[in-house]
Amino acid sequence: MGNNNIHCCGVCKQMRTEGILLFGFYICHECEQEIVATNPSDASYQYYVEKLRSINQSSYTI
Numbered sequence: 001m002g003n004n005n006i007h008c009c010g011v012c013k014q015m016r017t018e019g020i021l022l023f024g025f026y027i028c029h030e031c032e033q034e035i036v037a038t039n040p041s042d043a044s045y046q047y048y049v050e051k052l053r054s055i056n057q058s059s060y061t062i
């Protein structure tokens with residue numbers, strides 16, 4: 001489809017072609033789905049939140 005942009009996902013560290021940029025932090029489609037599906041009471045949710053928080057502090061772009 002002409003979309004050959006490859007980014008390194010900041011969560012799973014895989015090279016991906018589909019994903020979103022959040023606070024300048026690339027999240028692949030699969031990780032985005034996991035975050036959306038994660039219950040805030042889960043330990044993995046805290047993992048994602050802290051990932052995003054640390055990125056947000058180091059490169060605040062919004």
Ligand SMILES: [Zn+2]
Binds near residue numbers: 012014029
């Ligand atoms: Zn990912």
